[in-house]
Amino acid sequence: MEIKKIKDDQLEKVVDQQNRLNQLLNNIGVLEVQKNNLTSDVKRLAEEIENTKKELEEEYGTVNINLKDGTITPIESKNE
Numbered sequence: 574m575e576i577k578k579i580k581d582d583q584l585e586k587v588v589d590q591q592n593r594l595n596q597l598l599n600n601i602g603v604l605e606v607q608k609n610n611l612t613s614d615v616k617r618l619a620e621e622i623e624n625t626k627k628e629l630e631e632e633y634g635t636v637n638i639n640l641k642d643g644t645i646t647p648i649e650s651k652n653e
Contacts, residue, residue: 579587629638636645 578584629636633645635648635650637648638645
């Protein structure tokens, strides 16, 4: 029984394509891990922001803060 084979250049092309696909899939996996880590970082920072907001509200009340110079202006409630 004769064993049939594809041409060397065809095999090289198929192997190269498979290797590139594997590398891309690996990169996607790495990016997913990075995405998950960044998502966790965003969640932690959002919690920090909320804590800071509460601290500032306790000290200054409900205000808008100018992020350029730190000046504050009261936020009028809907009932006023």
